[in-house]
Amino acid sequence: MTRLVNVPEDFPAESLRGFVLANKRYVKPVYGGVVRSTATRDGKVAVVYGGGSGHYPAFAGWVGQGFADGAVCGNIFSSPSGAQAYSVLKAADRGAGVLIGFGNYAGDVLHFGQAIERLRAEGIDADTLVVTDDIASGSKDELEKRRGIAGDFPTFKIASAAAEAGKDFEEVKRVFAKANDATRSFGVAFDGCTLPGADGPLFTVPEGKMAIGLGIHGEPGVDEAPLGTANEVAKTLVDGLLEERPEGANRVVAMVNGLGDTKYEELFIVAGAVHDLLEEAGIVVEDLESGEFVTSLDMAGISLTLTWVDDELLEYWNAPCDSPAYRKGSVKQVERDDAVLNNEAAKVTVTETGSEASQAAASKAADLLGEIATMLESKKDELGELDAVAGDGDHGIGMENGSRAAAKAAQALVADGAGLSTTLAAAGDAWSDRAGGTSGALWGAILTSFGAALGNEDAPTENKLVEAVVAAREAVQRLGGAEVGDKTLVDALVPLTEALTTTEGDLKTKAEAALKAGEEGASSTTDLVAKVGRARPLGQKSVGTPDPGAISLVEVARVLLGAL
Amino acid sequence: MTRLVNVPEDFPAESLRGFVLANKRYVKPVYGGVVRSTATRDGKVAVVYGGGSGHYPAFAGWVGQGFADGAVCGNIFSSPSGAQAYSVLKAADRGAGVLIGFGNYAGDVLHFGQAIERLRAEGIDADTLVVTDDIASGSKDELEKRRGIAGDFPTFKIASAAAEAGKDFEEVKRVFAKANDATRSFGVAFDGCTLPGADGPLFTVPEGKMAIGLGIHGEPGVDEAPLGTANEVAKTLVDGLLEERPEGANRVVAMVNGLGDTKYEELFIVAGAVHDLLEEAGIVVEDLESGEFVTSLDMAGISLTLTWVDDELLEYWNAPCDSPAYRKGSVKQVERDDAVLNNEAAKVTVTETGSEASQAAASKAADLLGEIATMLESKKDELGELDAVAGDGDHGIGMENGSRAAAKAAQALVADGAGLSTTLAAAGDAWSDRAGGTSGALWGAILTSFGAALGNEDAPTENKLVEAVVAAREAVQRLGGAEVGDKTLVDALVPLTEALTTTEGDLKTKAEAALKAGEEGASSTTDLVAKVGRARPLGQKSVGTPDPGAISLVEVARVLLGAL
Incomplete structure (x- = not known):
């Protein structure tokens, strides 16, 4: 039983802070996690590991000479956001490429993949190292569907030693793949x-x-x-x-x-x-x-x-290696690297002020996000229980944390005069950042793409609102790659969007039909099937509960309908 | 909940074996515990730490360069025997004196004190380092009554560094006392x-x-x-x-x-x-x-x-130090010390064959030890519960393990033709070794002194049996230092012995009176008072249960009376 807690939402951040204080000779903080506090030579391939917290010593306990260059630290059992991963990778970069290793879970694949895209766009060699060691999570014929568990440790240790030995980007990748x-x-x-x-x-x-x-x-x-x-x-x-x-x-x-x-x-x-x-x-x-x-x-x-x-x-x-939680042999002591890192710029920032109409819409959106957060708080346990049947039980907490952070970020931006698009972009970033996991990334994308479709100038018309929902649906499918029938929130989102666009009548009528279609779609997800990384164990059949992500989506739609 | 067990009695030994296999580059086994597997220069003061098992990384996890030279590993929460401590200290000795550090508990004080006496008798500088850090276990005015808890770690780390730095015997003791x-x-x-x-x-x-x-x-x-x-x-x-x-x-x-x-x-x-x-x-x-x-x-x-x-x-x-569970800085790698250690000679051995009469008495004694073990097995839970009120709850398990080991050792010696004294000396050693704790040491002394009073030649007469009980009582008081009123087994043993020597009639009449006196004495121990190391917490009054050691003594006496 986890007992020593101040505020549950702050648990991962407070824990990381204490870890850094107790391990100053190894690590220093950076937005999104930690990097070595010892000097690292230029021209070394940077190897960073990450994932949700709650797995100590994985991953922060392995940062140090001969092992990791940094660690990205998410919420408990929840993937860090793409911005967090980007920040740690940037801080660890020594000009020879950056690699991020993690266990094969959908949220990590999604978020870390986003970070890799962003680094590549800047001209940095960047790639992922995905661990798939758990034989219970997939058959021999689909090794790539297996999740990563304790095999993180030896594979990362070995890849890190190759990087420390001066091997180049491709060679470190080869050694990792072999391990x-x-x-x-x-x-x-x-x-x-x-x-x-x-x-x-x-x-x-x-x-x-x-x-x-x-x-x-x-x-x-x-x-x-x-x-x-x-x-x-x-x-x-x-x-x-x-x-x-x-x-x-x-x-x-x-x-x-x-x-x-x-x-x-x-x-x-x-x-x-x-x-x-x-x-x-x-x-x-x-x-x-x-x-x-x-x-x-x-x-x-x-x-x-x-x-x-x-x-x-x-x-x-x-x-040899020397990290807070593991060491081998004798490493050569090197000087400290006391540079204070401020990678807050990794977060998406807001630069544009909105029109008066868009500001008014942003204000209403911020209020609605608050209502959504209150609703999700009340459904936290129920959603967590649904998720615990086939997943890790964090969906309720993640949705609550994400929506609350999104509402808070939105209110702050509204106060600064941001328009709807900017407000929702920042809200999406906050949601993704605080919620972690797959659903965090998808809800971040939903808010961002929905806002982008409405812009910072015009007041949103009924038609434009429908178009924005369609844009959000497209973003979810582009990012997550899921189709109808995969038993994800897409099974609710697609019929909902379809009903919204095809139903005749005013927005309220369309929205009522959309909600109904979404509910039916969500209820069709009860026969869960294997997903990458959160794989249905071998031989286990349907678990008889709907996908919690689809249920959340319907509940959010219900709040929005109520506001019409 | 401790779940991964084969045979409970073998838990500490199996655990230690696995620890050694997983840490071969640091430690190697020796009778009673482990010593470094890295070479240690002659002329270094040896520092060894020990106590019951169940506290990992204390104590075996700290054996390595810059930290401990060895660790003595007892049963779970039970002191190792004097013979075990002697064995590890002998293996660690590099000619500059040996020190054994432990938390302040009665069993450890007793057993490690015996080992120190034995080493001094061989001309080796030897002493104890007793940790008393727990502020909840005694008042500021009686620091020496406080027990040792996690303060073992920094005090031993510091003392070990002084020894590694080449400080002499008295200087290491001074540094430890300061820490x-x-x-x-x-x-x-x-x-x-x-x-x-x-x-x-x-x-x-x-x-x-x-x-x-x-x-x-x-x-x-x-x-x-x-x-x-x-x-x-x-x-x-x-x-x-x-x-x-x-x-x-x-x-x-x-x-x-x-x-x-x-x-x-x-x-x-x-x-x-x-x-x-x-x-x-x-x-x-x-x-x-x-x-x-x-x-x-x-x-x-x-x-x-x-x-x-x-x-x-x-x-x-x-x-700097480098041990399985803790390291600092970079230690200089040294060669391995692969010498296989066989310190079984630390156990008391049997060299003398008994007379026919004494062999017969030894055979009867071995059978009685078997009966005592069966009785103690049936009372294990009851004794454990009594002990758990003011102690660590291991009295029942310790008495069962000890008596069973004593019976087994006695049968083996009887088969080899040993007389009563030799048989009971070996049985006492086995009891002390397997039971650990204070009561293990005292029961070892009871058997050994009782047998010594009867010798290996004469058949024991009624008078000699009474004298032997008196000798056992004297040994217990000499070793444990307890007086009547201290709420220990002495409160039962002294009146029992007195009634045995003063009652008129045959041995059975005397023994019946003795048992009655012992029962009364045991029942007077319900108002437990603080004992060194197993200290009554500040401010806590009587707990209303009798001392489990006194109860065990009475139960053993009951078995012996039944055999008359």
């Missing part, structure tokens, strides 16, 4: 974790049972089994991973990872058993790690990661 | 931990409350208070420690320690708040640590430790 290909993980959970400010755990596992293949955000497992002895648990994990033993491979780096509440004394017992089982299988254990590497707040559970190494991967694995 | 004087800790707990194999937690804290001043083995707190915000918890801890701020001191090393289930993200929030509160009080925070240093399995809770430093202490604190 990711060679890395597999498998985990079990014994009990859930509690999000800061939540009343109860994200999920529970019955006493004496274990959830097999459970994700690090509380995603459901493949199966439930009786919790056996430590040796039996070790055997379950080793057997699972040996099913994917590469042809001819017989050297591994093995890592037993504790998810939070499962303690070192227990992990060591499993590590000893894993060691014996691997040796019995004729495998050379080149290194054995046992500890907390990628956690999930105070979740009870463990995972095993195997990286099948050759001389090259082992050399990078064994290379 | 201990300058170090204070204060902790709160939110929920209890579960001993391996136990059905439920050692204690629970009501939801939304925190136990203030709770010990790292589940000892009761000073007080219970509502669990406030993270900032409020930080203020409780800082305010408590600033009450003992030394005159003129204004530089600290601060350490926020998580007890197991309270995770890094939460600890960092508290660390940030502690940092701010100390700065507001005009104190210079020379270093801030936040993480798991001295845990209590999966207990939920945190503690704050402040070490008030001057230039000397800060220099030792900042000195």
